[in-house]
Amino acid sequence: MTGRTRHTRPAGRRHEDERASGGRRLPEELDGAAGSSALLARLMGGVPPRRLAPALLGVIMAGFVAQSMVDICTSTAGHVHLTSLMVDFLLIAGLQAVHCLPCAAGLRRRHGRWTLALQGALAFLPLYLAGWNTGAMMGFAGASLLLVPAGRDAWIGYGAFLLALAPTGPVLGMTPAASVYLVVANVLSSLVLYGITRLVELVDRLYEARSAMAAMAVEQERRRFARDLHDLLGYSLSTITVKCELTSALVRVRPEQALSELTDVLAISRQALADVRTVARGYREMSLLTEIESARGVLAAGGIRAQVDVSAPAPSGEANTVLATVLRESVTNLLRHSRAEVCRIEFTAEGPDVRLLVTNDGVPADRAGARENGTGLANLADRIAGVGGLLEVGVVEGTDCFRLSAQVPAQA
Structure with a gap:
């Protein structure tokens, strides 16, 4: 593969927290920068005022x-x-x-x-x-x-x-x-x-550590908001664009179908508004299997034939949300940047891990060796690294096929 990005499986933030706490697992609410700040606040409960x-x-x-x-x-x-x-x-x-x-x-x-x-x-x-x-x-x-x-x-x-x-x-x-x-x-x-x-x-x-942790928590929240806004709204806006283009083509020849597409656009817009509110509130759980069905419909609306093969049960916990986000970003990039006619989505189990593989045949010849400079793949890398997963993306060498593979622990 050329233009390939590979992220090896790290220990993850939770394992780092375990090592920092002498092997004891920290509570879930204390993971991450904001969690470290909360932990420090607990430790400082009996500390005298600075002066x-x-x-x-x-x-x-x-x-x-x-x-x-x-x-x-x-x-x-x-x-x-x-x-x-x-x-x-x-x-x-x-x-x-x-x-x-x-x-x-x-x-x-x-x-x-x-x-x-x-x-x-x-x-x-x-x-x-x-x-x-x-x-x-x-x-x-x-x-x-x-x-x-x-x-x-x-x-x-x-x-x-x-x-x-x-x-x-x-x-x-x-x-x-x-x-x-x-x-x-x-x-x-x-x-x-x-x-x-x-x-x-x-x-x-x-007190200096608390100030530093507070700054880290603010930066972490800013990055989370930017990442979630990109991942959630990018998909919704791309879908709205595709359906509006389809509606524009159908409004004179098939007004009933155009009305149906407009109804879908309205539903997606409402969902996008709900997503914005969710991002502002905090973490949002997503379902991979639900996103697969949604992706099938969006690809069909864009004139792309979807081939779906699901042979593993949906993962639990954070892995489910992470893989759903990966699929959203893959479909969003496909709609924006490719000329695909076929997109294949595979979800399989590999031992204790699950693997999502998304391929399409729409890489333009003049972009076969180009690297992705946007924030989408970087966001996915951060998310997958957070659950100790493995991400591989790039063009299959000698072809016009783009391939994304995400492998994470099924119980992450």
């Missing part, structure tokens, strides 16, 4: 700073000592904001190693150089060591933080109980800040 998470992080950071300042104020004598520690605390807290808040991500990427080194120095140098207790603010440096470096480096850095934190009590001359308390307080503060910061990042990513 609440950074606010919670800020409150926790402020609480640790206030706690450390209260501890220092009650245990430190001398204004210079107290003022120096307060300035040190504020600098450490400011650097922690750089390491935690989403709005500082750019600064963190460019200068993270330097801000991290400065924060560590502000947390530990007053302790080891002057014996000043910086309280829980050393935990800020520990949290930053988990946040700024990537992967294994983060946990190696946190291990170094624990080694530096362990001798804090003895260096300050604290009792064993107080030394243990200081270490535990800083470890807990570092882990709390790390966890809350990751929560803020997770909330941000969830």
Whole structure:
């Protein structure tokens, strides 16, 4: 065959959803882009508002700073000592904001190693150089060591933080109980800040994913509307055109038959209007066997002899609608673009699959090697790929016959 388009059988969107959910089958209403958006909305049912998470992080950071300042104020004598520690605390807290808040991500990427080194120095140098207790603010440096470096480096850095934190009590001359308390307080503060910061990042990513899913759902719906409008109305309008041409030829010689054709045109027009409303509402189920009978009548009205061979029962579910759509598009293209005299429609079973084969003898010689540039075949490819099917279209080599073969699972 020349001008051939072949679409191999993919796993399909449902199988992709199964893999994404760890092998569990997602509910039917959650398939596709709109379904993914609905699934994300369910997952976000307990997620805090986007602005609440950074606010919670800020409150926790402020609480640790206030706690450390209260501890220092009650245990430190001398204004210079107290003022120096307060300035040190504020600098450490400011650097922690750089390491935690989403709005500082750019600064963190460019200068993270330097801000991290400065924060560590502000947390530990007053302790080891002057014996000043910086309280829980050393935990800020520990949290930053988990946040700024990537992967294994983060946990190696946190291990170094624990080694530096362990001798804090003895260096300050604290009792064993107080030394243990200081270490535990800083470890807990570092882990709390790390966890809350990751929560803020997770909330941000969830909201970004929801926005992306919403955009995908809108695009998917736009494509569905365009595809269904083409598939449904293209067939109806082509049929109306053929019958109007036939009526024009019969109105003077066979007025009774012309009236009958006009009655059919009226019925098709009403059906087309109903189809438009259906497209606007959503999914529309179609029957392949009904479409075969309709195609037989339309082809006869266009002066094309139809040969129909149905040897398999109609498929169930989505496969039925997909094959009915394939047949509609085939007949529409035949009426618009070919000079066919005979069209053969075959529907057979092949193991667990069913196959629809449509052939006609109306390919013009000057189009034998041409490719179809319209949206019809692309729409069919999308539909058949969605149920894990196989599509082959093209001109039979050495002949003027055009052949379309669509094979899908009978239970798709």
